[in-house]
Amino acid sequence: MMTLDLDPETDLSFTRLLAVPRALVWECWTRPEHIPHFFIPAPNKVTAVDLDLRVGGRFNTVFDVDGQQMDNRGVYLEVVSQERLVFTDAYTEGWKPVPEPFMTAILLLSDAPEGGTTYTAIARHRTPETRKAHADMGFFEGWGTVATQLESYAKGLIR
Amino acid sequence: MMTLDLDPETDLSFTRLLAVPRALVWECWTRPEHIPHFFIPAPNKVTAVDLDLRVGGRFNTVFDVDGQQMDNRGVYLEVVSQERLVFTDAYTEGWKPVPEPFMTAILLLSDAPEGGTTYTAIARHRTPETRKAHADMGFFEGWGTVATQLESYAKGLIR
Numbered sequence: 001m002m003t004l005d006l007d008p009e010t011d012l013s014f015t016r017l018l019a020v021p022r023a024l025v026w027e028c029w030t031r032p033e034h035i036p037h038f039f040i041p042a043p044n045k046v047t048a049v050d051l052d053l054r055v056g057g058r059f060n061t062v063f064d065v066d067g068q069q070m071d072n073r074g075v076y077l078e079v080v081s082q083e084r085l086v087f088t089d090a091y092t093e094g095w096k097p098v099p100e101p102f103m104t105a106i107l108l109l110s111d112a113p114e115g116g117t118t119y120t121a122i123a124r125h126r127t128p129e130t131r132k133a134h135a136d137m138g139f140f141e142g143w144g145t146v147a148t149q150l151e152s153y154a155k156g157l158i159r
Numbered sequence: 160m161m162t163l164d165l166d167p168e169t170d171l172s173f174t175r176l177l178a179v180p181r182a183l184v185w186e187c188w189t190r191p192e193h194i195p196h197f198f199i200p201a202p203n204k205v206t207a208v209d210l211d212l213r214v215g216g217r218f219n220t221v222f223d224v225d226g227q228q229m230d231n232r233g234v235y236l237e238v239v240s241q242e243r244l245v246f247t248d249a250y251t252e253g254w255k256p257v258p259e260p261f262m263t264a265i266l267l268l269s270d271a272p273e274g275g276t277t278y279t280a281i282a283r284h285r286t287p288e289t290r291k292a293h294a295d296m297g298f299f300e301g302w303g304t305v306a307t308q309l310e311s312y313a314k315g316l317i318r
Contacts, residue, residue: 004253055214056237056245077236077254078215086215086254094163095236095245095263097285104254126256 004106006122010131012139013122016147020154022109022117026082028154029107035061038149041142053079058093077104084108101126103134119147163265165281169290171298172281175306179313181268181276185241187313188266194220197308200301212238217252236263243267260285262293278306 006013018025028034030053036046040063047069048062056075063070075093078086090101108120121143125131165172177184187193189212195205199222206228207221215234222229234252237245249260267279280302284290 007255010256088254088256090249090256090260091263095247095265095283096166097169097247097249097260097263097283099285101249101256104250104256106254124254124256126258 004122007124009128010125011122012125012131012134013120014140014144015118015120016144017112018117018119018147018151018154019114020117020151020158021115022082022111024154024157025109025117025119025150026085028150028157029085030079034153037153038146040065041145042149052076052093055079056091056093056095059087082109102130121147163281166283168287169284170281171284171290171293172279173299173303174277174279175303176271177276177278177306177310177313178273179276179310179317180274181241181270183313183316184268184276184278184309185244187309187316188244189238193312196312197305199224200304201308211235211252214238215250215252215254218246241268261289280306 028038032049032051035049039046039061044066045064046061047064050058050060052058053076055078059074059076061072063072072089073092074087074089075091075095076085076087078084085107086104088101088104090098090104092098102125104124106122106124108122110118112118123134123139125134187197191208191210194208198205198220203225204223205220206223209217209219211217212235214237218233218235220231222231231248232251233246233248234250234254235244235246237243244266245263247260247263249257249263251257261284263283265281265283267281269277271277282293282298282302284293
């Protein structure tokens, strides 16, 4: 495992137990056909997904939020199958730095009892101000809803 | 090869031919015992090197510049043996974002005729202002001197 000292000044995180296996959680997070089914809280929609799942590869999505198109661009920083996915809006593809990055997200998956998954989501920020802005935007409710949607969608994939 | 569209507004780069094989150039850039021999223009010195050569691993150095200690911390973003090394001061280990990153560096190596190396160094910046500051600090002279020192040191390693 990576060394990861969370910083309460700049990080936001939570851990949930999901009643689906982590191979499936990983698949949902890393395949474009699954992303629209859970990736932002309904009734908002993911209307496009363009990803290249490798270190430095693009992780681009378009959201429809109240009829407004939101263009989200980023890259994967670390891809460790079924264990850890790290991505950020601090770069676009080709390691082009963005003037004002918002966050770096770390998703950690591990086995939980009875075939479930321990799901940890971490958002790291450059400054305490950015962390607070993210918290005020509803990090916990938003990412919590995403986890709930993910679990529900993934259950439907189990045959 | 990666897709890499250089942006004249925010990037600085140059390409040099070095009369040493790229396996050796790679070794010099990635082993702590070699770094002090070329990594900053003399008479300034590298007084400490602490690296963990993997994606997300630390690339920390200490410089002695006119008797002042300069602490440089960063991480590797991409490590493709003998081909491409990408690192930045935008993170410290564990993907902790830095409030005001300066640059992201990309080193590209390829074979040149007669056993030499085509050596491309790219510094990408968040803004045109940061690019200009880096140019004014002497990017071309500094990194050019580093390339010359590297070639000279690496030649001495050939038996």
